[in-house]
Amino acid sequence: MSRIDEIKHSSHRHQLKLMRIETCYQCDGCKEQGLGSFYQCNNRRCGFHLHEECALASGSGSITHPFFKNCHFIFYNEESQSDTILVCVACGKNVQGFMYKSSGNKAHVLHPRCLKLPHNRANDQGVNVNLRKKLPWMSKCLICQSRKISNEIKGWAYVSSCGKFRYHVACLKDINFENWNNNVRLLQPTDGRNTSIFSLLLQKSSLKHKTPTGLEHAEKAAIVEADKQLRL
Template identity: 50%
Template structure:
């Protein structure tokens, strides 16, 4: 997943700055995924040598990668292949991981990522809330650069309130552009959807539980 969060191995020399996700360290020589009809082969680096992007999250591939056997292969970060197929966002709201967007992403307003990759997404049922994996990762990285998160994916205690404010901000679009009296309720549910997806991307579903609890108690 490129620059990422969650369980990882770290070089014992602090100045080295080398991290390795568990999924990358334990990557099998080959694997499969329901979204790919082909067997996926593991490579330490993409054999093509050119600039490549993960077909799941849209980020560049700069190291370990799985590829299909096509002439123009698809690329996947090892960790992206481990994303949960189903997430529960509370109040009976179920999010499904999908290969293609049924509607425009509520953050970027497009069906493709900034790299023109289709990209996977999480979609609620019914299809009210739809977000690119790439867009949610971009939101995470923006906050990571401001020290909202620690490298292991936890939330800094002093940034809990700031993160809650972020989840309610205009970075999250309202389904259908609604602005009625129900807007606040819709904002809260959209914020919860985003938080649950962030938790899945961290690879540790419990990482943001404390934030979610405080968020709902303060609402």
């Protein structure tokens, strides 16, 4: 499927151009951070950016997700006016901008990027990890070493069939940005596309010599553990 190089989006007055560069940015649609290709205003003084998923989300009709049978999601491109805090069921983070929301009494809310997550990823050793909503209780996330994101939210995760590899979607989002300057990647696209099969890349680059934080301890532990599993 070809990618659209230039679009006009209802949320912005200028044309938006697809930028194929790998850099961090703030999406003005969903208000989440972004990493990788994005749509940017042709007038750079605007500083307007959108994730590809946010820019190309459909405002007409509804879409479905295999995790929610008999459930239809509608795209909203405005911030919720409700006093209730909306939480993405995939990553457990607050939803503050563009979103997909399901109909029904118990509405489910998803970030556009979370709704479009690929269902399969693979590492360079041929180990497949699949996106799961219902997670096996025995295994823990290799990044946070926990089974749930919080007491209230389990969140989605990528899990291998053997159960040795498990990564919370929330943890992957956090650690990718935390490690950007250190060039450490856990799950990255192999061909530059956000919706492609992902590769599990554990690049052990030189980290800055400083007192490690709790997150850095978790990052190093995840790398060591994943390396062990890759050798099995």
